[in-house]
Amino acid sequence: MPEQMIVTGGLVIDPARKLEAVRDVLIEDGRISAVAAGLHRKPSLKGVPSIDAKGKWVIPGLVDMHVHLREPGREGDETIATGTKAAARGGVTTVLAMANTEPVCDTPSQLSFLRAKARTDAAITVLFAGAVTLGQKGEKLTEFAKLRAAGAAALSDDGRPLMNAGLLRRALEYAKDLGLLVIDHCEDLSLSNGACVHEGPAALRKGLKGTPWAAETVQVVRDIALAELTGARLHIAHVSAAASVDAIRAAKKRGIRITSEAAPHHFALNDKDLPGYDADWKMNPPLRGADDRLALLAGLADGTIDAIATDHAPHGCAAKSLGMDLAPFGVIGLETSLAVALTDLFHKKVLTRRKLVERLSSGPAGLLGLKAKGTLAPGSDADVVVVDPDAIWTPEAPFLSKSRNTPFAGRRLKGRAVTTLSGGRVVHAL
Amino acid sequence: MAPTTWERKDLLGLEGLSAAEIETILDLAASFKTAPPADDLGGRTVAFIFTEASTRTRSSFEMAAKRLGADVLSFSPVGSSLSKGETLLDTFLNLQAVGVTHFVVRHERSGVLEELAPLLKASVINAGDGWHEHPTQALLDLLTLRDRWGSFKGRKIVVLGDIRHSRVARSNLFALKKLGAKVVFCGPTPLCPDDFSALGATVEHDVEKALKGADAVNVLRLQIERMDQGFVPSLADYALSYQLTPARADLMKPEALVLHPGPINRGVEIASEVADGPRSVILEQVANGVLARMAVLSLCEKGRSLA
Numbered sequence: 139m140p141e142q143m144i145v146t147g148g149l150v151i152d153p154a155r156k157l158e159a160v161r162d163v164l165i166e167d168g169r170i171s172a173v174a175a176g177l178h179r180k181p182s183l184k185g186v187p188s189i190d191a192k193g194k195w196v197i198p199g200l201v202d203m204h205v206h207l208r209e210p211g212r213e214g215d216e217t218i219a220t221g222t223k224a225a226a227r228g229g230v231t232t233v234l235a236m237a238n239t240e241p242v243c244d245t246p247s248q249l250s251f252l253r254a255k256a257r258t259d260a261a262i263t264v265l266f267a268g269a270v271t272l273g274q275k276g277e278k279l280t281e282f283a284k285l286r287a288a289g290a291a292a293l294s295d296d297g298r299p300l301m302n303a304g305l306l307r308r309a310l311e312y313a314k315d316l317g318l319l320v321i322d323h324c325e326d327l328s329l330s331n332g333a334c335v336h337e338g339p340a341a342l343r344k345g346l347k348g349t350p351w352a353a354e355t356v357q358v359v360r361d362i363a364l365a366e367l368t369g370a371r372l373h374i375a376h377v378s379a380a381a382s383v384d385a386i387r388a389a390k391k392r393g394i395r396i397t398s399e400a401a402p403h404h405f406a407l408n409d410k411d412l413p414g415y416d417a418d419w420k421m422n423p424p425l426r427g428a429d430d431r432l433a434l435l436a437g438l439a440d441g442t443i444d445a446i447a448t449d450h451a452p453h454g455c456a457a458k459s460l461g462m463d464l465a466p467f468g469v470i471g472l473e474t475s476l477a478v479a480l481t482d483l484f485h486k487k488v489l490t491r492r493k494l495v496e497r498l499s500s501g502p503a504g505l506l507g508l509k510a511k512g513t514l515a516p517g518s519d520a521d522v523v524v525v526d527p528d529a530i531w532t533p534e535a536p537f538l539s540k541s542r543n544t545p546f547a548g549r550r551l552k553g554r555a556v557t558t559l560s561g562g563r564v565v566h567a568l
Numbered sequence: 569m570a571p572t573t574w575e576r577k578d579l580l581g582l583e584g585l586s587a588a589e590i591e592t593i594l595d596l597a598a599s600f601k602t603a604p605p606a607d608d609l610g611g612r613t614v615a616f617i618f619t620e621a622s623t624r625t626r627s628s629f630e631m632a633a634k635r636l637g638a639d640v641l642s643f644s645p646v647g648s649s650l651s652k653g654e655t656l657l658d659t660f661l662n663l664q665a666v667g668v669t670h671f672v673v674r675h676e677r678s679g680v681l682e683e684l685a686p687l688l689k690a691s692v693i694n695a696g697d698g699w700h701e702h703p704t705q706a707l708l709d710l711l712t713l714r715d716r717w718g719s720f721k722g723r724k725i726v727v728l729g730d731i732r733h734s735r736v737a738r739s740n741l742f743a744l745k746k747l748g749a750k751v752v753f754c755g756p757t758p759l760c761p762d763d764f765s766a767l768g769a770t771v772e773h774d775v776e777k778a779l780k781g782a783d784a785v786n787v788l789r790l791q792i793e794r795m796d797q798g799f800v801p802s803l804a805d806y807a808l809s810y811q812l813t814p815a816r817a818d819l820m821k822p823e824a825l826v827l828h829p830g831p832i833n834r835g836v837e838i839a840s841e842v843a844d845g846p847r848s849v850i851l852e853q854v855a856n857g858v859l860a861r862m863a864v865l866s867l868c869e870k871g872r873s874l875a
Contacts, residue, residue: 337763338763338766339763339764339766339767342732342738342761342763342764342766342767343583343738343767344678344679344700345678345679345697345698345699345700345701345735345738346678346679346698346699346700347699414679414682414683415678415679415680415682415683416683459655461677461679461680462677462678462679463677463678463698464677
């Protein structure tokens with residue numbers, strides 16, 4: 139007998155198959171085996187363990203293509219075990235872990251070690267990005283073919299921008315031949331120049347050093363030119379500025395293979411929301427202006443922005459207590475991304491529920507070439523989330539993440555994951 | 569003396585104060601000119617935590633504390649706990665435990681006191697935090713202007729120079745706007761971005777236009793390091809466009825005043841003839857600084873007993 143489970147009576151939303159209807163979902167041996175109405179009444183399925191999803195949504199697990207798990211090197215802030223538990227709680231069943239660990243994930247052996255660690259420690263699927271350059275120093279390319287053979291799901295120096303355009307060109311060309319996606323953190327360091335917040339009236343009022351939106355956009359525009367030149371796929375991480383969204387939209391219209399993601403904090407908050415000097419609100423790129431936020435909403439709605447990704451970046455309280463200018467950049471987000479997206483995108487009618495699921499799940503799965511993720515089609519991995527779109531709750535510490543640096547603590551949110559299945563196993567249940 | 573509107577133990581900035589609170593400080597400071605200061609801080613200990621060098625602000629505060637009868641505890645961050653990796657809060661808590669009742673703090677980081685002050689029983693007085701605020705400097709500017717004018721209503725004050733990096737400019741703007749004055753920020757765009765208009769200032773990059781008909785100009789010091797950071801190509805180039813020369817000073821109203829928080833770069837942001845000329849109230853500012861700081865220490869002491 140196969141190991142079975144049935145999720146009954148929920149509104150199944152599967153954008154990949156344009157499905158939006160009340161259905162039962164049958165899971166067998168960790169995969170979706172059937173999606174149909176009234177499955178639970180079948181005599182052959184009598185006695186199969188079931189999850190009642192009546193009145194709730196049933197969606198494919200979230201794919202978060204931008205996460206920092208801090209292992210190895212900074213296990214005090216997060217580990218694969220704690221980061222993936224936090225993900226499960228937020229309805230996230232696949233994460234792409236960035237390479238800026240200590241040491242940097244820039245060799246096949248490092249990647250193999252991490253994948254082995256994930257097999258024993260992770261509650262959900264963890265994919266790993268390999269670095270684009272050795273040590274993320276921006277000087278010498280890593281061995282892309284070896285990294286791919288060792289299982290790298292993408293390439294990124296995230297945390298650091300690739301300042302050398304010539305090097306990025308070669309990286310794109312080489313990655314294109316191997317079918318690997320290059321993800322770029324767009325920031326011109328000569329413009330950001332040690333700033334801690336967005337350059338604008340809020341920064342001037344507080345006397346804080348600001349980075350202009352152009353620090354991002356000049357790199358985005360450069361990247362678009364290089365994507366066009368090379369014909370390679372290039373993904374822009376954490377887009378924050380209106381002008382970047384405009385540039386990506388225009389590039390897509392011209393057929394350039396550029397994609398992008400936005401983070402919940404950027405589409406839900408702006409620089410005027412910044413309370414005092416609390417470094418739990420410090421991230422890179424920073425919370426931008428009100429118009430930038432509106433542009434992100436428009437970009438999410440029209441598909442210019444393909445994916446919602448958290449840039450989950452845990453830092454301990456001691457580091458975050460150093461003050462706005464000295465504390466490290468980054469906020470956690472895995473436990474709140476679905477809820478913030480529901481609150482600020484679905485309930486505020488920016489996105490339909492189908493588009494919302496697309497940006498959170500099928501969209502990023504497609505960007506990473508994951509055939510068995512981001513959909514509830516029979517044969518796919520049984521990564522399933524039961525969502526109560528109307529549950530009112532307030533995220534507060536303790537979090538399942540080892541860190542608690544989030545601007546969403548104490549904020550009233552509407553909607554959350556009730557149950558999360560990863561490969562057919564329950565990894566979170568309220 | 570007017571009835572007191574003051575219940576705070578700390579002075580972290582002027583942005584959060586009401587006009588009445590600011591007037592209360594100014595009234596008390598002005599009263600010290602005629603009435604001998606009371607022994608308001610007798611038996612109290614004021615500690616000075618200055619992570620940035622400062623001769624004038626520090627000596628002015630020390631004089632103020634002593635004239636109110638306080639003991640003064642000097643604290644030099646070099647070789648102290650701050651350089652040993654102790655957190656700033658731990659340093660404050662330890663000094664509070666040995667009996668410090670008032671902290672006067674100068675720190676290079678903006679907003680550093682906002683999280684610390686609520687955790688302390690002692691009064692915390694901001695003597696300049698990063699580029700954020702320098703409330704007592706603005707208070708002494710206000711005291712100097714009010715001595716001449718009586719009221720700020722309808723007055724036009726130009727703040728000239730490196731506004732971006734100036735805590736003096738911000739504190740002046742926050743307070744002067746509350747008291748009914750018009751504030752014009754003037755300087756080259758890298759040092760005086762247009763976004764300041766969102767804070768209530770009028771931003772003007774043409775110094776002649778800015779000064780026309782002004783009641784006062786507050787000239788800020790141009791720091792030499794701004795050249796290395798690319799904000800201005802050279803001090804001489806800056807001086808050509810923005811130095812307060814006698815001819816430019818004459819564009820203001822005949823009775824207009826010239827202020828400067830010091831120390832002065834003679835021949836850079838201001839010509840010596842103007843700095844030493846009849847419009848200049850720079851030394852009056854320094855004298856008023858002691859009175860303004862006495863008023864702040866005294867009011868915060870009363871506020872501390874309420875807290």
